[in-house]
Amino acid sequence: MRTIITGTGSYIPTIVKTNRDFAVHEFYSEDQQRIPTPPEVIVGKFKEITGIEERRYASTDLNASEIATIAAKVAIEDAGIDPETLDQIIVAHNFGNVLKHTIQTDVLPSLASRVKHDLKIKNPACVPYDILFGCPGWVQGVIQADAFFKSGMAKKALVIGTETLSRVLDMYDRDSMIFSDGAGASVLEYLPDDGQHRGILSAAVMAHTEEEAYYLYLGKSNFPDSDPRIRYIKMKGRKVYEYAITHVPQAMKTCLDKAGIGIEEVKKVFIHQANEKMDEGIIRAFFRLYGQRTTPEGIMPMSIHKLGNSSVATVPTLYDLVRKGQIENQELHPGDVILFASVGAGMNINAVCYRV
Missing domain, CATH: 3.40.47.10 (Thiolase/Chalcone synthase)
Structure with missing residues (x-):
């Protein structure tokens, strides 16, 4: 199954x-x-x-x-x-x-x-x-x-x-x-497995809450005359960036290794659309863990340029758009091995290895 x-x-x-x-x-x-x-x-x-x-x-x-x-x-x-x-x-x-x-x-x-x-x-x-x-x-x-x-x-x-x-x-x-x-x-x-071994192959999850728990939090407005009782989403951007670059690639590797899949078999990585430079850094670091200095062209579909960071919606939305041919120069084929990966408030990280 x-x-x-x-x-x-x-x-x-x-x-x-x-x-x-x-x-x-x-x-x-x-x-x-x-x-x-x-x-x-x-x-x-x-x-x-x-x-x-x-x-x-x-x-x-x-x-x-x-x-x-x-x-x-x-x-x-x-x-x-x-x-x-x-x-x-x-x-x-x-x-x-x-x-x-x-x-x-x-x-x-x-x-x-x-x-x-x-x-x-x-x-x-x-x-x-x-x-x-x-x-x-x-x-x-x-x-x-x-x-x-x-x-x-x-x-x-x-x-x-x-x-x-x-x-x-x-x-x-x-x-x-x-x-x-x-x-x-x-x-x-x-x-039931149809012999193509489609579906979820493995997953990995980790969380760091000692120093990292409040990298994203609710806080008062930056405007000096604002109502201090009202809270807004706040982010320690540099801390989030450093955390993601350090830990997300390892979680992705753990997930892929658990599946017994080689890095050369990965066709797409659907990563949380948080920040283009951060996502590119994560992908580079992920491939370096396997001794690869370059990343395959087109391996990381992106929607952030036009859709921004919609938090929990970024990964499923991106997957839907690529799956239905709505992202230019991106497509999926039966049998493709892909990774879903995300990082965010908590701080929490997870990854799923999936065969289309």
């Missing part, structure tokens, strides 16, 4: 926020001092480092659970399943539903319960639950579904990553330009 992704779907929000929109902002430092560098220079440097030109924000009439449902419906249709046959609905997110112009998180009921409700699933044996695991949440949901399948407790699951980070941003913080909104969903099924 193998855990196979039989359907995928995504929701790309309609509101486009370009770098030009940020070039008229005033930015402040963590100590609430106005940064004298002209905003257009800050934005230009930001693009050089992250690769981000645009990002997508959800419209005010949609929240995280609703865009999750949209992506889920596409994945269910793509898989050709009856949603009543789902055993689990796993929704990864960080902030629940945040209504526009508020900063309060709503997770009662859970987003997974809302998705089940919106999908009109009546089956009481379909269990919905949420995962709070930082940006690696969707990958962790896939790992959990696979574990439940192997335990005999489930055979079919819907795993979703959804986020509306635009509603927890501090517009006076330069890091706010990184984040975006989106949702990606996948249907996973536990199916």
Whole structure:
């Protein structure tokens, strides 16, 4: 028996926020001092480092659970399943539903319960639950579904990553330009091995919380006259970068070695779309662990340039887009060995080796 992704779907929000929109902002430092560098220079440097030109924000009439449902419906249709046959609905997110112009998180009921409700699933044996695991949440949901399948407790699951980070941003913080909104969903099924050895081959997970736990956190605005009671997403960018470059490649290697797969067999790496330079550094370091000084051309599909960093949604959205031929010069073929990998708040890291 193998855990196979039989359907995928995504929701790309309609509101486009370009770098030009940020070039008229005033930015402040963590100590609430106005940064004298002209905003257009800050934005230009930001693009050089992250690769981000645009990002997508959800419209005010949609929240995280609703865009999750949209992506889920596409994945269910793509898989050709009856949603009543789902055993689990796993929704990864960080902030629940945040209504526009508020900063309060709503997770009662859970987003997974809302998705089940919106999908009109009546089956009481379909269990919905949420995962709070930082940006690696969707990958962790896939790992959990696979574990439940192997335990005999489930055979079919819907795993979703959804986020509306635009509603927890501090517009006076330069890091706010990184984040975006989106949702990606996948249907996973536990199916007999057809001889092609498709599906999940291995997984690896690690977490560091001694010094690293608060590299991402909620904090007050950088603007000096802001309400100190309101908290926004904050990031120690340099610390996150150094942590990711140091630890993610090793987790990926651990995962690949557990699968007994050679590095030369890996066709694609679907890595969390956090920062172009960081992701490129991770890939280079990963291949160096196998004694390779260069990385194969096209091995790392990217969506960050136009979609930004939508946290838990980046990996499933990217996989859906490549799988359906919507990323230029990127495609998948039956039998391809791929890696999913992510890093984020906690600090948490995970990786999954998968044969298409």
